[in-house]
Amino acid sequence: MPSMKDTIIGVAIDLFHRQGYFATSISEIAGQCGIQKASIYYHYPSKENILFHIQQVTMEELTAYLRGNLEGLTDVEDRMRVAVRSHVRFHLNRQKETFIANTELRGLTPEHYQEIVDKRDGYEKIFQGIIRAGCEAGLFATADVRILSYAILTLCNAGAIWFNPQGRMAVDAIADIYEKFVLRGLKAGRLTALGPTPANQTG
Amino acid sequence: MPSMKDTIIGVAIDLFHRQGYFATSISEIAGQCGIQKASIYYHYPSKENILFHIQQVTMEELTAYLRGNLEGLTDVEDRMRVAVRSHVRFHLNRQKETFIANTELRGLTPEHYQEIVDKRDGYEKIFQGIIRAGCEAGLFATADVRILSYAILTLCNAGAIWFNPQGRMAVDAIADIYEKFVLRGLKAGRLTALGPTPANQTG
DNA sequence: GTCTATATTTTGATAGAC
DNA sequence: GTCTATCAAAATATAGAC
Numbered sequence: 086m087p088s089m090k091d092t093i094i095g096v097a098i099d100l101f102h103r104q105g106y107f108a109t110s111i112s113e114i115a116g117q118c119g120i121q122k123a124s125i126y127y128h129y130p131s132k133e134n135i136l137f138h139i140q141q142v143t144m145e146e147l148t149a150y151l152r153g154n155l156e157g158l159t160d161v162e163d164r165m166r167v168a169v170r171s172h173v174r175f176h177l178n179r180q181k182e183t184f185i186a187n188t189e190l191r192g193l194t195p196e197h198y199q200e201i202v203d204k205r206d207g208y209e210k211i212f213q214g215i216i217r218a219g220c221e222a223g224l225f226a227t228a229d230v231r232i233l234s235y236a237i238l239t240l241c242n243a244g245a246i247w248f249n250p251q252g253r254m255a256v257d258a259i260a261d262i263y264e265k266f267v268l269r270g271l272k273a274g275r276l277t278a279l280g281p282t283p284a285n286q287t288g
Numbered sequence: 289m290p291s292m293k294d295t296i297i298g299v300a301i302d303l304f305h306r307q308g309y310f311a312t313s314i315s316e317i318a319g320q321c322g323i324q325k326a327s328i329y330y331h332y333p334s335k336e337n338i339l340f341h342i343q344q345v346t347m348e349e350l351t352a353y354l355r356g357n358l359e360g361l362t363d364v365e366d367r368m369r370v371a372v373r374s375h376v377r378f379h380l381n382r383q384k385e386t387f388i389a390n391t392e393l394r395g396l397t398p399e400h401y402q403e404i405v406d407k408r409d410g411y412e413k414i415f416q417g418i419i420r421a422g423c424e425a426g427l428f429a430t431a432d433v434r435i436l437s438y439a440i441l442t443l444c445n446a447g448a449i450w451f452n453p454q455g456r457m458a459v460d461a462i463a464d465i466y467e468k469f470v471l472r473g474l475k476a477g478r479l480t481a482l483g484p485t486p487a488n489q490t491g
Numbered sequence: 492g493t494c495t496a497t498a499t500t501t502t503g504a505t506a507g508a509c
Numbered sequence: 510g511t512c513t514a515t516c517a518a519a520a521t522a523t524a525g526a527c
Contacts, residue, residue: 089510105394107310111503123505124511132503188391191308226472228465229457235446236469243442244435254432262431266439269429270473292492313520327493329522 090128092118097135102181106136106192136189137197143182144204150175151211161219162268168215169241169267173260176245183245209234219271226273237267293331295321300338305384309339309395339392340400346385347407353378354414364422365471371418372444372470376463379448386448412437422474429476440470 087095096117100109111132115122129135154171158164176183190198212234219225244259290298299320303312314335318325332338357374361367379386393401415437422428447462 105308105310107308108394110501112501120510121512122503123513126504127510130504191311226468228468232447232457232462232465233469235450236443236466239446239449240439240443243438246442247438254435259435262435263439265429265431266436266473269475270469272472314522315520323492324494325521326495326523330492333522335521 089118089120093125093128093135094139098139098181098185101136101139101185101189106185106189133192133194133197136185136192137194137201139182140186140189140193140197140201141204143179143186144201144208146179147175147183147186148204148208148211151208155211161215161222161224164215165219165271166264166268168212169237169264170260172238173241173244173263174256176242177248177250177256177259180245180248180250183242187242209238212237216271223273225271233271240267292321292323296328296331296338297342301342301384301388304339304342304388304392309388309392336395336397336400339388339395340397340404342385343389343392343396343400343404344407346382346389347404347411349382350378350386350389351407351411351414354411358414364418364425364427367418368422368474369467369471371415372440372467373463375441376444376447376466377459379445380451380453380459380462383448383451383453386445390445412441415440419474426476428474436474440474443470 093114096114097109100113100117111125112122114135115125118125129138151168151171154167155164158167186201190201193201213230216225216230216233216237220227220230241263244263248254248259296317299317300312303316303320314328315325317338318328321328332341354371354374357370358367361370389404393404396404416433419428419433419436419440423430423433444466447466451457451462
């Protein structure tokens with residue numbers, strides 16, 4: 086049986102995801118928790134603090150999950166594949182929280198905003214390190230590392246927007262598609278087309 | 289000299305982009321237009337209608353821009369390259385509007401929401417048609433067309449979030465990076481790596 | 492076409508009883 | 510730990526003068 090503190094977070098995640106932070110009121114949250122709105126303030130000092138708590142926990146767990154998955158891996162391509170899969174899997178399994186973490190930054194106080202942005206920067210730096218290593222090894226086509234990292238992360242976020250846990254596609258099948266797309270997109274080297282129009286290649 | 293009707297839209301685009309739709313009030317919009325909040329209602333019947341107007345115009349112009357750029361092109365790979373460039377260019381040149389169109393759907397009435405989603409579906413179908421043609425021609429690696437189209441569109445949206453018109457990178461340089469990444473990601477065929485670890489390739 | 496004034500509702504948050 | 514009662518502020522929107 087979850088504590089009321091946890092119930093509030095769960096309800097808030099649901100409502101912030103569905104309606105947005107500013108469109109959700111404290112009384113709505115309280116209503117779905119089965120308590121009065123004044124009772125919320127016994128558990129959390131403000132509405133902003135609930136949002137901050139969600140973002141903080143989500144970013145910490147996202148980063149810990151990635152670090153755990155990368156542990157022990159040294160091959161650059163392996164690390165990139167695992168990083169993409171880790172990112173996709175977390176976003177599909179934690180759809181609502183990651184959506185909130187990606188879109189509701191503006192609801193935070195300046196101090197909390199900075200704290201979350203710092204955490205996000207740290208997460209992105211892990212990807213940028215792998216991309217840079219791949220470029221230096223001549224494995225990946227050289228391009229702006231920051232732009233590539235944003236592109237990859239945003240691309241993988243896409244799944245979380247339309248993914249339906251009850252739908253026909255499994256998390257791993259989607260991770261597969263993204264992994265292949267990203268690795269192909271990154272790779273240096275010549276493409277030898279298999280199709281009927283091999284003259285079209287430019288790469 | 290712009291009409292007050294246009295000024296209101298311009299100010300609203302700015303504020304919705306910076307603070308979000310729900311966090312922006314009618315009096316703020318009026319204040320930046322140099323009029324009283326009641327005067328807003330002479331030009332637009334509601335705050336929601338201002339948001340709807342922005343979304344409607346943005347989606348129509350985005351689609352018209354893509355159609356215009358694709359006109360006359362028949363080669364599948366050409367069409368894909370041009371479609372990606374068109375999408376990226378529009379998003380970088382119209383940063384604020386496209387950001388609003390991507391994130392503020394929840395502020396619309398159910399009827400208006402449906403209208404915008406229909407427009408967006410129509411836009412996505414153009415991309416899906418190109419991807420499907422490329423797969424059937426054996427040019428692109430076969431995968432779920434819908435997932436690929438979302439991945440490509442979201443990936444290209446990424447640029448609009450961090451792009452600084454006064455920054456060091458030009459629109460076309462960014463479009464280049466995305467175009468190459470997407471085309472490589474889509475292509476069927478074997479990769480012949482140029483780097484020092486050719487044994488790493490998995491196809 | 493813009494103003495002042497105002498109606499109505501709702502918000503986030505607090506005080507204090509139990 | 511939850512309640513009732515309430516505050517002060519702000520929101521969207523309307524009425525009617527100019």
